[in-house]
Amino acid sequence: MLTPMMTLHLATVAPAAMLGTYLMFWAKGTAAHRLLGKIYMTLMLITALASLFIPAAVGPQFFGHFGWIHLLSVLVLVSVPRAYYAAKSHNVTSHKFAMVGVYAGGILVAGLFTLAPGRYIHQLIFG
Secondary structure, X not given: OOOHHHHHHHHHHHHHHHHHHHHHHOOOOOHXXXXXXXXXXXXXXXXXXHHOOOOOOOOOOEOOOEOOOHHHHHHHHHHHHHHHHHHHXXXXXXXXXXXXXXXXXXXXXXXXXXXXXXXXXXXXXXX
């Protein structure tokens, strides 16, 4: 069953995934990169926050709600501000490392977990 938090999560992660892919492979440091990067960071923060309100449906639950996948939300919530301040201070290496972590953990790994049996996206795709 699709809940309002799941809807918010999906509505923000889908454009974030597209924007993140674009930002990874196109020119860095341009005005467009900075603007789209801020939009991407905002979408990822909303995605991560929304995910904290979605109970773990697969695997063990901690405190009756959280699962291992919620650690990826924490990664995003820590890494996005770190990446923002690194970019503001022109620390390109730190910014790049943090953003690759956000993309790899928050988009790719979390996206793969959505295909696990018992998850909503798995049910949509595989029935």
